[in-house]
Amino acid sequence: MRKVIxxxxxxxxxxxxxxxxxxxxEAMKPEEKLEQMTAVLREKGAQxxxxxxxxxxxxxxxxxxxxxxxxxxxxxxxxxxTDWSIEEAEExxxxxxxxxxxxxxxxxxxxxxxxxxxxxTFIIYEVKGTKWDESIVREMDKIFSQKPTIYTCxxxxxxxxxxxxxxxxxxxxxxxxxxxxxxxxxERAFVTVSAYTVKWNDALSINKEKMNVxxxxxxxxxxxxxxxxxxxxxxxx
Numbered sequence: 001m002r003k004v005i006x007x008x009x010x011x012x013x014x015x016x017x018x019x020x021x022x023x024x025x026e027a028m029k030p031e032e033k034l035e036q037m038t039a040v041l042r043e044k045g046a047q048x049x050x051x052x053x054x055x056x057x058x059x060x061x062x063x064x065x066x067x068x069x070x071x072x073x074x075x076x077x078x079x080x081x082t083d084w085s086i087e088e089a090e091e092x093x094x095x096x097x098x099x100x101x102x103x104x105x106x107x108x109x110x111x112x113x114x115x116x117x118x119x120x121t122f123i124i125y126e127v128k129g130t131k132w133d134e135s136i137v138r139e140m141d142k143i144f145s146q147k148p149t150i151y152t153c154x155x156x157x158x159x160x161x162x163x164x165x166x167x168x169x170x171x172x173x174x175x176x177x178x179x180x181x182x183x184x185x186x187e188r189a190f191v192t193v194s195a196y197t198v199k200w201n202d203a204l205s206i207n208k209e210k211m212n213v214x215x216x217x218x219x220x221x222x223x224x225x226x227x228x229x230x231x232x233x234x235x236x237x
Contacts, residue, residue, distance in 0.1 A: 040176035046156035057148035104129025153229040166191040192216040
């Protein structure tokens with residue numbers, strides 16, 4: 001159990017550090033990006049499998065177990081949560097609530113960690129599904145008092161295993177977003193390319209380069225899996 005909490009803490013802190021350069025202005029709505037990502041993948045001959053929407057925010061209202069439970073009680077009312085699964089470790093607590101719907105599944109995760117005198121509390125609202133529902137945005141607005149950071153991913157499959165250089169197909173997909181590649185990681189059966197598109201008016205700053213979209217392709221079991229994420233991929237690939 002402790003190892004699970006530690007892993008989650010490291011991931012959360014890592015994301016915070018990584019996204020210090022993330023700037024968001026008046027931009028295309030995340031749900032519009034999701035629609036565009038789906039359209040581009042279909043245009044490139046991919047079959048959509050599912051999508052992931054993740055909203056993440058931080059609060060400074062928790063400083064002990066009592067205030068952690070108070071936060072959970074508040075979220076129970078806001079998000080109509082009826083059952084929490086709570087994990088405990090020396091470093092803190094993690095509470096998870098899951099709700100299932102016909103076309104998607106919601107996960108609400110609250111983590112509180114204390115390292116020396118530093119308290120960190122994150123609220124994560126994650127939705128994974130096959131069909132979009134406008135109620136997702138309304139639910140998110142109820143959960144977060146301030147605008148959260150949103151990560152969107154779409155996973156698809158190409159019917160045939162791509163022979164040759166996966167990076168070429170990744171670049172072909174990025175062309176659908178009018179995105180310029182920034183950096184890439186290439187292996188024999190896997191490639192991921194980070195890029196920047198001016199069509200989305202937000203970006204990360206990495207090594208003085210802007211990026212706001214990632215594409216990953218993997219060959220396995222006679223098929224090619226494609227994942228597109230903004231500003232980065234957060235789902236498994």
